[in-house]
């Protein structure tokens with residue numbers, strides 16, 4: 001305690017310090033005097049002396065009367081070097097005047113001031129002081145002294161600045177990125193996004209494009225989504241095709257996602273560590289690359305489809321011929337059977353002749369069967385029905401123009417993928433569109449309109465292709481799916497009555513359903529449904 005009233009202090013200051021100590025702590029805070037009397041004065045003094053925060057007591061002009069041990073540790077000044085000096089000795093002089101003005105304006109109104117100043121230690125190093133100054137009042141309620149308490153917060157400030165700088169750096173990198181990025185919390189609320197993401201909002205017309213993409217990805221990935229959500233590696237380059245709405249064209253986006261965990265920052269979570277899950281979703285617009293690819297692909301597709309068309313027409317011609325030959329052969333076979341049952345020995349030579357004709361006929365059929373070309377097998381992949389329909393329509397564009405057909409294309413903005421053979425599915429759609437155009441031509445209808453739409457229904461992808469032609473009578477709606485049945489008189493070529501047989505076969509190979517809508521009155525509408533990829537993972541596509 002000897003430090004409190006050292007001999008070297010000027011007389012006036014020494015007297016003030018003695019006054020300060022003599023009445024004990026009561027004079028510092030009269031309101032608490034009753035309570036403090038139970039504690040010896042020496043304990044109060046020792047508490048201040050040993051408190052782990054730099055404490056100084058000054059007179060009204062900020063001349064230092066007392067410092068504790070922590071003050072010496074922080075500032076480097078011993079009591080003998082600083083007592084009697086003004087607190088301004090600590091000032092680095094780079095603190096703006098306005099701060100001091102504010103400080104004095106506050107404390108001289110008997111209020112507590114708290115703020116940060118740049119101080120300089122005795123050895124000359126700067127440090128950031130987090131300072132609180134409280135005025136001390138005498139019995140008349142006038143300011144008698146000030147108590148200052150400060151901590152060196154340089155490190156904390158450094159860490160905070162580092163965090164801020166990193167945040168700014170991350171934000172600049174995110175904003176400079178040509179890829180849209182968004183971070184969502186576990187309730188799918190957006191906690192961070194970048195400029196490219198904000199651009200998506202206006203380009204796609206969705207208030208929150210992230211939610212739209214999440215929905216599309218979840219539809220596309222099904223149960224896989226929740227499996228991946230539990231794994232940090234997430235998913236990469238899942239392509240989402242977004243159909244153009246209004247004048248906006250079709251867009252392709254490649255989406256990647258990573259889930260990460262963040263430790264809770266609330267005081268509640270200080271001891272019991274709680275963490276929150278976040279998803280970083282990146283959305284890359286790959287429409288340009290995709291449309292260039294599509295153009296190139298279209299050229300190849302045209303060639304491929306004309307070859308397939310050729311093969312199909314040979315198949316149908318041969319199958320038609322076999323069908324034609326099969327009928328008389330069946331009749332010959334029936335005649336031979338009757339003759340055998342009657343044991344008709346008179347007509348034995350006729351029976352032998354018929355048997356020879358039958359054997360030749362079967363040989364011919366076998367030869368023809370061997371000549372029927374196989375439709376080439378194609379790989380089973382994840383396909384987007386909107387894309388296939390779009391391609392088929394592009395391949396038909398000249399035909400539509402030549403036949404004065406208007407096509408109304410109403411795709412679902414986003415469709416889950418379907419597992420299947422792109423070639424076969426294209427053949428299916430081509431067949432149905434060809435049928436529609438032919439039907440409208442035959443009926444000579446004036447308004448030639450084809451509506452093609454897609455939709456989703458739970459785990460199913462639905463396609464509706466309708467035309468404004470004459471329609472198919474109710475009693476023929478099942479028959480049209482039978483081989484060689486045609487509503488058109490002349491057989492041959494594309495009208496051989498095998499198109500819908502093939503269509504039904506392709507649909508059933510994909511685990512789907514095709515039917516003629518009985519409710520549709522303005523022509524003919526085919527409804528086709530396919531299980532989405534997630535739903536059909538167990539279905540194997542086979543011939």
Ligand code: FAD
Nearest residue numbers: 058060061062087088090091100101104117133146147148
């Ligand atoms: P000064 O000439 O001292 O003052 C600058 C301005 O402050 C003046 O223009 C005036 O507006 C105001 N001012 C100064 N003295 C008074 C007064 N008595 N009454 C009303 N207004 C006044 N400063 C630090 O830099 N670091 C510290 O750690 C620090 N601790 C302090 C602890 C206490 C308990 C108190 C009371 C003050 C403390 N100060 C501290 C403030 C210090 O006293 C100086 O005001 C400040 O350092 C500016 O010093 P200066 O020499 O640049 O300007």
